[in-house]
Amino acid sequence: MPKRRDIVAIVLIVLPWTLLITVWHQSTITPLLATQKDDRRDGRSNSRNTFAFKESCSLQNRDIVEVVRTEYVYSRPPPWSDILSTIHVITPTYSRPVQKAELTRLANTLLHVPNLHWILVEDSQRRTTLVTHLLRDMGLNYTHLNVETPRNYKIRGDTRDPRIPRGTIQRNLALRWLRETFNVNSSQPGIVYFADDDNTYSLELFEEMRSTKKVSVWPVAFVGGLRYESPKVNTLGKVYGWKTVFDPHRPFAIDMAGFAVNLRLILSKPQAYFKLRGVKGGYQESSLLKELVTLGDLEPKAANCTKVLVWHTRTEKPVLVNEGKKGFTDSNVEI
Amino acid sequence: MATRMKLKLKTVFVLYFMVSLLGLIYALMQLGQRCDCTEHDIPKDRTISRLRGELHRLQEQIRKSEATKQPQKPPARQPTVFVITPTYARLVQKAELTRLSQTFLHVPQLHWIVVEDSPHKTPLVTDLLVKSGVTYTHLHMPTAKDRKLQEGDPSWLKPRGVEQRNEGLRWLREDRRAQPGGDNQQGVVYFADDDNTYSLQIFEEMRSTQRVSVWPVGLVGGMKYERPVVEGGKVVRFHTGWRPSRPFPMDMAGFAVSLKLVLSNPEACFDGEAPMGFLESSFLQGLVTMDELEPKADNCSKVLVWHTRTEKPKMKREEALHAQGLGSDPAVEV
Numbered sequence: 001m002p003k004r005r006d007i008v009a010i011v012l013i014v015l016p017w018t019l020l021i022t023v024w025h026q027s028t029i030t031p032l033l034a035t036q037k038d039d040r041r042d043g044r045s046n047s048r049n050t051f052a053f054k055e056s057c058s059l060q061n062r063d064i065v066e067v068v069r070t071e072y073v074y075s076r077p078p079p080w081s082d083i084l085s086t087i088h089v090i091t092p093t094y095s096r097p098v099q100k101a102e103l104t105r106l107a108n109t110l111l112h113v114p115n116l117h118w119i120l121v122e123d124s125q126r127r128t129t130l131v132t133h134l135l136r137d138m139g140l141n142y143t144h145l146n147v148e149t150p151r152n153y154k155i156r157g158d159t160r161d162p163r164i165p166r167g168t169i170q171r172n173l174a175l176r177w178l179r180e181t182f183n184v185n186s187s188q189p190g191i192v193y194f195a196d197d198d199n200t201y202s203l204e205l206f207e208e209m210r211s212t213k214k215v216s217v218w219p220v221a222f223v224g225g226l227r228y229e230s231p232k233v234n235t236l237g238k239v240y241g242w243k244t245v246f247d248p249h250r251p252f253a254i255d256m257a258g259f260a261v262n263l264r265l266i267l268s269k270p271q272a273y274f275k276l277r278g279v280k281g282g283y284q285e286s287s288l289l290k291e292l293v294t295l296g297d298l299e300p301k302a303a304n305c306t307k308v309l310v311w312h313t314r315t316e317k318p319v320l321v322n323e324g325k326k327g328f329t330d331s332n333v334e335i
Numbered sequence: 336m337a338t339r340m341k342l343k344l345k346t347v348f349v350l351y352f353m354v355s356l357l358g359l360i361y362a363l364m365q366l367g368q369r370c371d372c373t374e375h376d377i378p379k380d381r382t383i384s385r386l387r388g389e390l391h392r393l394q395e396q397i398r399k400s401e402a403t404k405q406p407q408k409p410p411a412r413q414p415t416v417f418v419i420t421p422t423y424a425r426l427v428q429k430a431e432l433t434r435l436s437q438t439f440l441h442v443p444q445l446h447w448i449v450v451e452d453s454p455h456k457t458p459l460v461t462d463l464l465v466k467s468g469v470t471y472t473h474l475h476m477p478t479a480k481d482r483k484l485q486e487g488d489p490s491w492l493k494p495r496g497v498e499q500r501n502e503g504l505r506w507l508r509e510d511r512r513a514q515p516g517g518d519n520q521q522g523v524v525y526f527a528d529d530d531n532t533y534s535l536q537i538f539e540e541m542r543s544t545q546r547v548s549v550w551p552v553g554l555v556g557g558m559k560y561e562r563p564v565v566e567g568g569k570v571v572r573f574h575t576g577w578r579p580s581r582p583f584p585m586d587m588a589g590f591a592v593s594l595k596l597v598l599s600n601p602e603a604c605f606d607g608e609a610p611m612g613f614l615e616s617s618f619l620q621g622l623v624t625m626d627e628l629e630p631k632a633d634n635c636s637k638v639l640v641w642h643t644r645t646e647k648p649k650m651k652r653e654e655a656l657h658a659q660g661l662g663s664d665p666a667v668e669v
Contacts, residue, residue, distance in 0.1 A: 009348050019359055076441060079393055083385050097554060101532040101641035108438040108535065200430040203437065221669045222426065225652030228669055243663075245652040308669050311430035316644040322557030322576025329574070335553040335560050335638045 076139055078114040085189035085210050086115045088178060088263065092170035093131070093197050094123035098315050100130055100335060102197040107138045113206045119177065121170035122146040130334055147173045164276055165284050167196070172273045179270055182263065190263030194256045198315050201257075205309040208301040209260040215293045218302035220258040221311040229255065230305045231298065239298040239305075251295075252286040257310045259285070265292055413444045414521035414542050417507055417594065421499030422460065422529045423452035427645050429459055429669065431529040436467035442538045448507065450499035451475040452483075459668060472510075476502035482607060494614050497607040500526055504597065504604055511598055522594030526587045530645050533588075537639040540631040541591040547623040550632035552589040555642035561585060562635045563628065570628040570635075582616040583625075588640045590615070596622055 089110065093099060103120075110116055118140050122131055125148045135142045149169050171194055182188060191212050195201065209216055217239060219230030224246040231254065232241035242253035252259075266272070275287035302309050322328060418439065422428060432449075439445055447469050451460055454477045464471045476498045484493050504524075511520055523544045527533065541548055549570060551562030556577045563570040563585070573584045583590075597603070606617035632639050653663065 009344075013348065013351050013355070017355055079396075081386075081389055083382065083389060097559060098641070098643055100638075101553065101643050104534050104641075105434055105438060105532045108441060109434060111441060112437060200434045202433055219667075221430070222648035225649050226656070227426070227650070227653055227663045228667065245656065306667060308667060311427070311433075311669070312648075313427055313430050314646040314648075316646050318554040318642075318644075319557050320559060323559060327559075328576055329559045333551070333560060333562075333636060333638060335641065 077111050077116065077141065080141075081115055084115045085191055086117050086263075087113065087191045087193060087206055087210065087260075088117045088119055089193050089195045090119045090121065090171055090174040091195050091197050092121050092123060092167035092174075094166075095128065095130075097318050097320065097335060099197070100134065102315060103131070103134055106195070106197050106201075107134070107140060109201055109203070110140055111138065112203050116141065116206070118142040119174045120144055121174050123149050123167075123170055143177065145170075145173055145177060165279065165281075168274045168276055168284065172276075175266060175273060178263065179267055182267060184264065184267035188263075191260050192263055192266055193260040196256060198313060199257050200311040200313045202309045205302075208309065211301075212260050212262050212299060214265055214297050214299065215259055215261050215289065216299040216301045217254055217259045217305070218300070218310070219305050219308050220255045221308045222314075223255045223258075223312045228308050229253070229258070231258075231300060233300045233304045237300060237304060239295055239300055247282055250283055250286050252289040253282070254285055254289075255312060256285055257312060259289065259298075261292060414523055414594075415444045415446050416442065416538050416542060416591075417446050417448060417522055417524045418527045419448045419450065419500055419503035419507075419524065420527050420529050421450050421452060421496035421503075424457060424459075426648050426650070426669065428529070429463065431645060432460065432463055435527070435529055435533075436463070436469050438533050438535070439469050440467065441535050445470065445538065447471040448503045449473055450503045452478050452496075452499055472506065474499075474502055474506055494605075494607055494609070494611070496528065497605045497614065501604040507594075508598060508601055511594065520594055520598065523591050524594055524597050525591040528587060530643060531588050532641040532643045534639045537632070540639065544591050544593045544629060546596055546627050546629065547590055547592050547619060548629040548631045549585060549590045549635065550630070550640070551635050551638050552586045553638040553641035555586045555588075560638050561589070562638075563589075563630060565630045565634045568630070568634070569626055570630055571625075578612055581613055583619045584612070585615055586642055587615055588642060590619070590628075592619075592622065 091106070093103060107118075110118055118135075120131065120135065120142060122128060122145070124146050127144055127146045132144065135144055147169055149164060149166075175192075178192065182190070191209050193206075193209060205218070208218065217231045219228045221228040223229050224244045226245060229242070229244045231239045232243050234240050242248045242250070244253045247253060269292055272288060272291035274284055279287055420435070422432060436447075439447055447464075449460060449464060449471060451457060451474070453475050456473055456475050461473060464473055478498050482493055482497075484495065507524065511522075514520060523541050525538075525541060537550070540550065549563045551560045553560040555561050556575050558576045561573070561575040561584075564572050564574050573579055575584045578584060600622055603618060603621050605614055609617040656663070
């Protein structure tokens with residue numbers, strides 16, 4: 001009996017000390033809790049910094065309905081800041097019926113982001129009037145480029161070279177333009193992000209990528225046949241792997257929309273481009289990133305890669321059966 | 336001797352326990368406190384003070400430009416655009432509502448009425464609306480089971496969003512009746528589905544609606560666009576490839592109704608029993624005749640809204656993982 005009492009006594013003595021030690025251990029190594037708190041605060045205060053609005057909540061008697069009235073003082077796009085880094089968004093685009101719609105709603109999103117420079121690269125021989133007029137009317141800070149992907153004319157008709165993933169040549173042209181326009185020695189801070197015209201981006205994402213020092217990464221929804229793919233982040237805040245099903249052993253198992261690169265890194269490595277030929281499906285992003293950075297240098301964003309801030313949405317091809325062979329609608333009307 | 340020893344041990348043990356407990360409490364309290372990390376704070380403080388300086392400068396600029404604009408500003412406020420959006424839970428819901436809210440955030444005097452097809456308000460939509468910055472009303476109305484589309488049903492089998500749009504109308508009528516001005520209030524009601532694409536110009540076009548205004552809609556009806564045909568400033572017929580004999584052969588996104596008309600016709604609502612494609616007609620028939628329609632968008636020659644549809648994301652691998660119990664973290668909201 002005294003033996004059991006002794007054991008109980010020893011356990012009760014040791015328990016608080018082990019708890020103490022683990023608590024101390026956590027609080028010194030992982031500042032996770034602190035950053036989580038900051039994140040939520042930053043999200044709110046960010047929106048207050050870029051636009052000024054007065055908010056007054058009025059709760060009605062019935063608790064099922066809540067009417068929130070905000071007076072929004074906005075200017076499209078937000079005024080240029082001398083302090084924030086510029087985000088260069090590279091978007092390849094090509095002509096198809098939904099092109100104008102996609103570019104319109106993407107522009108509506110980008111118009112909220114301060115210090116944004118949109119580099120739109122058309123897959124065409126000449127710059128189309130549709131895109132030219134759209135860019136001119138939107139009011140965004142933009143650069144309009146174009147380069148045509150060479151087509152291999154097959155027996156069935158013109159189909160693109162299947163070995164060149166779509167948008168590659170256009171993205172490479174944008175990278176070349178950046179290298180020709182900006183000097184690596186200048187102090188202009190900038191971030192480069194590849195944004196396809198059919199994805200959906202939250203405004204929080206652009207603020208997360210602004211602090212990129214080399215290459216930052218975050219989760220992307222609806223890729224790889226999963227709800228989302230994300231980098232694996234350890235308790236020290238470093239990326240050590242990829243939470244994907246489709247070939248997680250790729251050097252960088254991440255979607256185009258899941259990373260951003262600091263402009264200085266792009267300029268300092270002028271030979272880094274997306275590989276054109278001989279690239280396996282899913283290895284496009286790795287072909288660029290392995291020239292720029294190693295796995296350990298990656299900076300995880302979006303609360304250590306636990307929040308989804310970008311969705312890889314795809315727009316359905318519209319059914320145009322009623323157009324018939326000659327086209328039912330007036331082709332002069334731009335859609 | 337033995338009892339005294341036992342007593343001593345007991346006191347030692349108790350003392351030890353109390354000290355440990357106090358130490359633990361102290362450590363837990365330390366958790367919430369700031370650490371002494373000045374070398375991280377200094378550059379951040381510098382950035383913060385520079386941003387604050389810029390903020391003050393910009394606020395001064397805005398105040399100055401508002402002061403000069405003051406005499407030119409019209410005394411009456413613009414009519415509010417009430418946008419009724421039915422929505423339902425599916426994978427792409429958050430993405431659709433996010434990009435929709437980003438468009439609406441640009442439009443002044445817009446009131447977004449979101450009606451969920453759900454027996455109660457979901458936290459996903461609640462949080463999204465709060466963070467969006469748009470003036471909004473959050474409602475919910477579940478669709479009856481027999482009227483709901485089942486998994487695998489083609490999208491045209493049953494009409495969608497009927498109960499939700501009617502609930503939006505009901506709330507609007509109730510809310511506006513309580514406002515001063517009665518039935519003479521200025522405003523426009525527009526039904527915007529959450530997967531379409533809207534340009535900013537369409538909202539300015541519809542603001543001047545007196546009764547019902549119409550315009551072309553892109554990528555609908557199996558064609559590049561559908562539109563009303565305008566002759567002499569009036570709508571004479573509709574250019575559409577599908578059932579043009581309908582009373583109003585147009586899409587939900589192709590018209591807007593003035594608030595006055597909605598309030599003065601309290602029974603006008605969408606009929607869920609109407610045959611396919613007649614949903615819009617079931618609402619508009621009692622409200623207006625074809626020659627009363629007001630054509631917008633440059634006499635219905637420009638496409639300012641597109642009936643885009645978003646693909647259902649492929650979840651094969653997710654489902655396979657789920658069967659193995661290794662699915663992605665459901666706590667992460669997508």
